[in-house]
Amino acid sequence: MKELINNLKGDKGIWSFVMLLALISFMPVFSASSNLVYLVGKGSTIGYLVKHLVHIFIGFGLIYLVHKVPYHYYKGLSQLAMPVVGLLLLYTMFQGTVIEGANASRWIKVPFIGVTFQTSALAGIVLMVYVARYLAKIYDKPVTFRSSFIELWIPVFLILGLILPANFSTAALIFSMVCMLVFVGKYPIKYLFYIVAMGVTMLTMFVLFAKAFPKAMPNRVDTWISRMDSFFDDTPNEDDYQIEKAKIAIASGGVYGLGPGKSIQKNFLPQSSSDFIFAIIVEEYGLAGGLAVLFLYLMLFFRFLVTAHKAKSLFGKLLIVGLGFPVIFQALINMGVAVELLPVTGQTLPLISSGGSSIWMICISIGIILSVTKKEEEIAQEIAEKEEREAALQQLIDEHILKEKNKEEAGMAPAAYSVEDAANPMRAVMGK
Template sequence: MLALFKNLKGDKAIWGIVALLALFSFLPVYSASTNLVYVKDTGTTIGHLVKHGVLLFLGFMIIYAVHRIPTHYFKGLSLIAMPIVLILLGYTLTVETNIGGVSANRWIKIPFVGIPFQTSTLASVVLMIWIARYLSKIRDAKITFKESILPLWLPVGLVVGLILPANFSTAAIVGILVLVLCFLGGYPLKYLFAITGTGLVLAGMFLFVLFKTPEVLPDRAGTWKSRIETFIHPENASADASRQVNYAKMAVAEGGLFGKGAGKSVMKNILSQSTSDFIFAIIIEEYGLVGGLGLLFFYLLLLFRIVVVANSTKTVFAKLLVIGVGLPIVFQAFINMAVVVQLFPTTGQPLPLISMGGTAIWMTCLAIGIVLSASDKKQEEPDGLNIDENNPLEVLSGQL
């Protein structure tokens, strides 16, 4: 074990923040899992805690393995992974999946082990690596929109388009983060403005269809419409539509300044997503405003360290890679918190490293491992260095 700790590379502050968030997650997960045991009659609190611990342990093994990979290797890996994630996303749309008796077409089951896998989480990480590779390649070149359609916008359109039918919020978040990364990567502003304007027009048309004829849209369109209506006009929302939102607000109100104490939440027993989407409400109820702001501080600290790492890297690709895979972690955390305090419509986004979940934890750990890889200067290959011709992946990465 000591040898394992000695081999930890990269930014020690990020290692510490991630470890603290993971350790803290056991408290709210154990507390909120009583909802699964006594209300939904699934397993035991210890069983859910052990499952969460196993997922986190495997997640940290992913971080350890990935952070040992030289950063420039991810260029070649993105070329291999992109076709795979497109196939997985397409396959996900064709499979009828039920988890706990509820339709969950955003997931597929991993063969032999039966663990649900949300393919969009992997696709979003791979897409960001793909974009970082492309933007670093054209950094000093004059590029036209036509030239970037096939290598950049076609993969973006395919990934976002395949995620959209089953997971509107994730598709929207990925689309926004793609634009942010392209802006930071120096993609021509005139094209970004045009794409953003077109996106806003399409979003307006989509909302018009959603509210006028939702039956022509995917099955989840009714859920999207209900969530938007509840957010805009909560006073007119039906009891079923507003129930979880109201419970979350009650949990926040009950928390006060210092909270009721660990394990003493009442709302966890009636808040259906208390272990995942609304776990932040349980945290505030039990640890108060102080606990909620403390958690927010650690995510802001993680964002700060991600920016520091990006700024200290030697290559354009590494800078864009760190921002591309690191920013979504913190962005997702902010959205989860904003939903709980009613600053954002319900999205179904878990709280990274805190929420009880499945492979979403692993994909977060994958992204963290990539950031840590870039933060280790010894593993970063500066532009122009010699490439090992006996390593096909290194040759492919160096050429791209």
């Protein structure tokens, strides 16, 4: 175990909080999965727990493998992965899942192993690394709107355009995080305002087109509008059932909760083990449990801030911000939906909700961040070792000078120096 811990490089604080969140996830997932077993009649609670354990185990394997790769390699990988991700998203639009005739093309099945995979989650990671690479490249260089639009924003809009029809919340989150990242990367603010205006305009045009020609392409515009109407105007909506059950669960939990596994609303709340798992946590562990989960995410956010500040390279800083902040924002969105501060979005609670691809993509992001912190630790260690060697050398030189001075005072002849000694003080000290 000690050897395994020693092999975990990078920021130990990030490792600790990620492990704690993953550990906390088992009891809520085990408890919430019972509604799938007894109401839907699929599998067993132990089966869902083992499945979640496998997902977490694979996720931490991905963290370990990814954090071993030097983070500057991801510059080139992001460029190679962008067209691949675009093709996967295009394939997902036409081959993805359809639920009750409505477009829900977010997942594709991986051939031969039958695992469903959410391509937009991978696209978000690749896109953030791509944007970080571009910002690091243009830093301290004059940038024109035309050149940045062609090299940066056209790929961003293409990827978001492929995600948007089936998953507005993910597209909006990614676009918001890209805007935040380019702001941090000192991209000209006036250009950023142009881009935001263009994004809003294109979204409006897409909605109008989808309403005018509903059969032209698969989309979920009616679902988005219905959710917004329900949230702002109290218009009856199928999502009201989920929100009401989530609020009942939270209210039932009180301060200390009903106890592990004693949730009642898990039997009535759809997606209780994924989208609304925070409500089950509060019901079973109370306000104290909910605040504890929020505290862990905030501490993880704090570690992201600290490590981003310590990173020596701009690309490393931007990677931590671009991949770390979305994890925290996704968690806040999930919790905000559960308490009806936000409309229903379908965003999972990172590292706690059940689900394979969502956990794995979060773990890949964490692995890249740890790769950055690992490199910074190696640099700091090299500097410390160099300073230690220089201090030891200086001490030897000082001791030698003192020894020769004592000899002179005692009337003894000083040691002879050669030309080689003058060029190499260490030889002068150690070689005699």
